[in-house]
Amino acid sequence: MSTLVIVESPTKARTIRNYLPKDYRVEASMGHVRDLPQSASEIPANIKGEAWAQLGVNVEADFEPVYVVPKDKKKIVTQLKDALKDVDELILATDEDREGESISWHLYQLLKPKVPTKRMVFHEITQEAIKKALKNCRNIDEQLVRAQETRRILDRLVGYTLSPLLWKKIAWGLSAGRVQSVAVRLLVTKERQRRAFHEGTYWDLKANLEQQKSPFNSQLVTLAKTKVATGSDFDPATGQIVAGRNVVLLSEEDAVALKERLNGKPWNVTDVEERPVTRKPAPPFTTSTLQQESNRKLRLSARDTMRIAQNLYEQGYITYMRTDSVHLSEQAIAAARSCVEKLYGQQYLSPQPRQYTTKSKGAQEAHEAIRPAGSTFRTPQETGLSGRELAVYDLIWKRTVASQMADSRQTQVTVQLQVEDAGFRSSGKRIDFPGYLRAYVEGSDDPEAALEDQEVILPALKVGDHPNCTNLEAVGHETQPPARYTEATLVKTLESEGIGRPSTYASIIGTIIDKGYAQLVSNALIPTFTAFAVTDLLEKHFPDIVDPSFTSKMEQTLDDIADGEAAWLPYLREFYLGDKGLETLVKERENLIDANKARTVELENLNAKVRIGKYGPYIEVENGEGVVTASIPKDLTPADLDPKQVETLLRQKTTGPDQLGRHPETGEPIYVKIGTYGPYVQLGDKSDENPKPKQASLLKGVTPETVTLDMAVGLLALPRTLGTHPGTGGKIQASLGRFGPYVVHDQGKEGKDYRSLKAADNVLTISLERALELLSEPKKGRSSTNSKSKAALRELGKHPDDDEPVNIYDGPYGPYIKHSKTNVSIPEGQSVEDITLSAALTLLAAKASTTKSTRKTTSKSTSSRTKSTTRSTTKSTAKSSKSVAKKNDAED
Numbered sequence: 001m002s003t004l005v006i007v008e009s010p011t012k013a014r015t016i017r018n019y020l021p022k023d024y025r026v027e028a029s030m031g032h033v034r035d036l037p038q039s040a041s042e043i044p045a046n047i048k049g050e051a052w053a054q055l056g057v058n059v060e061a062d063f064e065p066v067y068v069v070p071k072d073k074k075k076i077v078t079q080l081k082d083a084l085k086d087v088d089e090l091i092l093a094t095d096e097d098r099e100g101e102s103i104s105w106h107l108y109q110l111l112k113p114k115v116p117t118k119r120m121v122f123h124e125i126t127q128e129a130i131k132k133a134l135k136n137c138r139n140i141d142e143q144l145v146r147a148q149e150t151r152r153i154l155d156r157l158v159g160y161t162l163s164p165l166l167w168k169k170i171a172w173g174l175s176a177g178r179v180q181s182v183a184v185r186l187l188v189t190k191e192r193q194r195r196a197f198h199e200g201t202y203w204d205l206k207a208n209l210e211q212q213k214s215p216f217n218s219q220l221v222t223l224a225k226t227k228v229a230t231g232s233d234f235d236p237a238t239g240q241i242v243a244g245r246n247v248v249l250l251s252e253e254d255a256v257a258l259k260e261r262l263n264g265k266p267w268n269v270t271d272v273e274e275r276p277v278t279r280k281p282a283p284p285f286t287t288s289t290l291q292q293e294s295n296r297k298l299r300l301s302a303r304d305t306m307r308i309a310q311n312l313y314e315q316g317y318i319t320y321m322r323t324d325s326v327h328l329s330e331q332a333i334a335a336a337r338s339c340v341e342k343l344y345g346q347q348y349l350s351p352q353p354r355q356y357t358t359k360s361k362g363a364q365e366a367h368e369a370i371r372p373a374g375s376t377f378r379t380p381q382e383t384g385l386s387g388r389e390l391a392v393y394d395l396i397w398k399r400t401v402a403s404q405m406a407d408s409r410q411t412q413v414t415v416q417l418q419v420e421d422a423g424f425r426s427s428g429k430r431i432d433f434p435g436y437l438r439a440y441v442e443g444s445d446d447p448e449a450a451l452e453d454q455e456v457i458l459p460a461l462k463v464g465d466h467p468n469c470t471n472l473e474a475v476g477h478e479t480q481p482p483a484r485y486t487e488a489t490l491v492k493t494l495e496s497e498g499i500g501r502p503s504t505y506a507s508i509i510g511t512i513i514d515k516g517y518a519q520l521v522s523n524a525l526i527p528t529f530t531a532f533a534v535t536d537l538l539e540k541h542f543p544d545i546v547d548p549s550f551t552s553k554m555e556q557t558l559d560d561i562a563d564g565e566a567a568w569l570p571y572l573r574e575f576y577l578g579d580k581g582l583e584t585l586v587k588e589r590e591n592l593i594d595a596n597k598a599r600t601v602e603l604e605n606l607n608a609k610v611r612i613g614k615y616g617p618y619i620e621v622e623n624g625e626g627v628v629t630a631s632i633p634k635d636l637t638p639a640d641l642d643p644k645q646v647e648t649l650l651r652q653k654t655t656g657p658d659q660l661g662r663h664p665e666t667g668e669p670i671y672v673k674i675g676t677y678g679p680y681v682q683l684g685d686k687s688d689e690n691p692k693p694k695q696a697s698l699l700k701g702v703t704p705e706t707v708t709l710d711m712a713v714g715l716l717a718l719p720r721t722l723g724t725h726p727g728t729g730g731k732i733q734a735s736l737g738r739f740g741p742y743v744v745h746d747q748g749k750e751g752k753d754y755r756s757l758k759a760a761d762n763v764l765t766i767s768l769e770r771a772l773e774l775l776s777e778p779k780k781g782r783s784s785t786n787s788k789s790k791a792a793l794r795e796l797g798k799h800p801d802d803d804e805p806v807n808i809y810d811g812p813y814g815p816y817i818k819h820s821k822t823n824v825s826i827p828e829g830q831s832v833e834d835i836t837l838s839a840a841l842t843l844l845a846a847k848a849s850t851t852k853s854t855r856k857t858t859s860k861s862t863s864s865r866t867k868s869t870t871r872s873t874t875k876s877t878a879k880s881s882k883s884v885a886k887k888n889d890a891e892d
Helices: 010-017 071-084 098-111 127-135 142-169 180-196 252-262 287-298 302-314 330-343 387-402 447-454 487-496 502-514 529-541 548-562 568-577 582-590 643-655 709-716 768-776 837-859 864-883
Strands: 003-007 024-028 089-092 117-119 201-211 214-223 268-279 408-419 422-433 468-478 518-521 524-527 609-613 616-623 626-631 658-662 669-675 678-683 695-697 720-724 731-737 740-746 752-756 794-798 805-811 814-819 822-825
Touching: 003 010, 003 071, 010 024, 010 302, 024 071, 071 098, 089 098, 098 117, 098 142, 142 529, 142 548, 142 568, 142 582, 180 487, 180 502, 180 524, 180 529, 180 548, 201 252, 201 422, 252 468, 287 302, 287 387, 287 487, 287 502, 302 387, 302 502, 330 387, 487 502, 502 518, 502 524, 529 609, 548 568, 568 582, 616 643, 626 643, 643 669, 658 709, 669 709, 678 709, 695 709, 720 768, 731 768, 740 768, 752 768, 794 837, 805 837, 814 837, 822 837
Parallel strands: 003 024, 003 089, 089 117
Antiparallel strands: 201 214, 201 468, 214 422, 268 408, 408 422, 518 524, 609 616, 616 626, 658 669, 669 678, 678 695, 720 731, 731 740, 740 752, 794 805, 805 814, 814 822
16 A cells, blocks of 8 residues: 655655655645735636636635635646555645645645545654654644634735735835734834933942952942932933932932042941742743744844744754644653753752643644654754754753753842942842753853853841942933834734734744835844834724734634634624725725825924835925925934934935045045935045046944044045955955955955954054954854855755856845856745755756846847837736735735
């Protein structure tokens, strides 16, 4: 008897094949094989004329979805049908969550098997798990499929109904989504808080003390028995002390005067309190907590984390990575406890096995937390993994093992001191027994170093002691605006509010960035002016869509549908077609929304109007001579746009840029200008003879107000030639690029070797010796730089035409294949491990032919036939694009 097993990916197929009998054939579906139409060309001809065709959902016939097989999946479906002809049994072994259940259902509907069909699920790819799953196959869970289908339809209705409205009223290409729009609103709300924030200033005293030659610090906390104001006492909306707070607010003068008064006065310990504290380890990872901790510790995006975790799961290293559960199986607990005992000793083992309870509302995905796979856990060093895969596995291994370790026992020490009428406090912490902290400290890469950092040891002090004050200083503080969301804190907020599913957070955050609603700067998600405009429109006209509580209730209803506690069809009818349904609201509101107002962002305390234009946001101000506009630089955030910034941008537009001076050698003027990508200096005026004057961006931390003429001359002289390399004779230069200042070594045929400058280095003054020192250091690489500067994820071999290497690298938009100067992305649904040299050569050849074709078309652009074709194609494309929204509702 022969059996066909279908999984999602070739990697998973290869791994699972090792644990199945020889007469089992394993094939991959390459993800989803069927979905709602994604473009006008995919809409079946028999429904193209229907009013609902663009939705891909027949709202007039009980919301019946129209499923199509995308072009790139037709060949796969044919191959699966052919494979099915020669077997006696079909097993659908896609992932165990809702989406996996849906893929199995679609496969069953498409393949129409005439042989017995089973559904097999497992949460890890190990021999034991696969054998157990084979013995416990079941039927497809129709209820789970229906819940996923309802979710998919709901997302399509929201995305494809609201997105076209945003195109008409704000800008082409924007998108709305059931969860995406709520997440964007969270970012915008935080940015509004930052705009409304008023800074408060307060002062206090810091003392350096000594007891029997042991130094420690102390902070002023009271004055004349009244609490001294700290940042928490300020109202962020006014910058003043919160009404009713009985605190002493010290000015700089007050603090300095108090310091002078206390200098030389005796100090007295008035109270010493030691309080034992026990800390328990965190539960094992869920999808959400893995994304959060990976972002905090490894600076990985949610999307990268999930891609790496998917690879680890499919290769058999970890259990299924889409889960809301913190539960561990008895097997996993035993494996974790064995690791603890072996690596740390019996004293570090928790007295009883720890089992955790899932608190997440609506948890429903897999039935176990993310953990190392198998009945024994391989240590990170035993896996043979490297790079980011090793880092993520290490994180999962440590968190799982730590969950079965003993509590950490600590002692918190608080010492109260008095000097005249001023009360001071010293706080210390002693780790009496590290427990689980030996293996895992949240937010730290190195547990041992973190243990040292956590301890603050105070000298032995007792009431009545008189420590010596070695230094007393007045310290000024400014209150800080609310911190922007990072990917970690946004994921945490979405989960705590019950918005969306953790398994979709990575794609949601990716969409927010890709669609231009947010910029990721230094790990902070900063909303754009477009995000403000879209959020304003949705808040005013469709408040429920961006209301977290409404979206959370919707999520609960979807879970109820999955559990059979709610009916899907009445819910969809009410949501979309009801008296207050989405379709009804859009029809009512469309004519009431003024496009000019929708494209205008209202910002408090700003006389200028901010508008969303075809080429980005700009400011608009009316003066006596008419309307003046100026583009807003991309690095200028909504929270930072103030009247002074507006004045600078408009002055440059009306009176011309500020002249810094003249170049000492050429006599040409040097201007300070502000462009789309921020401030820069320009040498000379733009003219017919000089159409592209030399320009140079300002260094990080330098503003138009602080740049000097000498600095500008230096920037305009870049790149600077520092000398030659003693080993190769190649030229070494210093310059400023997209990612900041750098030095480069020209190695001739070997190419160029780059190194970024350190924070202490200055591109205008760096010496040859320092450049050689930097170039001698190992290259760290950057995900978005030239592939020569980083290690390949995989080396496939040499190209038969020129013997040049064909490698796979990790880029900002995912893994890609590179040969010479040709790059091509890995097709959707395939992983790095799936690509062979033969497949890579095919993809590279296709990319090269497309590039040549494009160049030929461009070179003939003067011919009338090409012009005619271009106009025709443009009209056709525009018509096609407008008829159906892009895939704006990917998932949630």
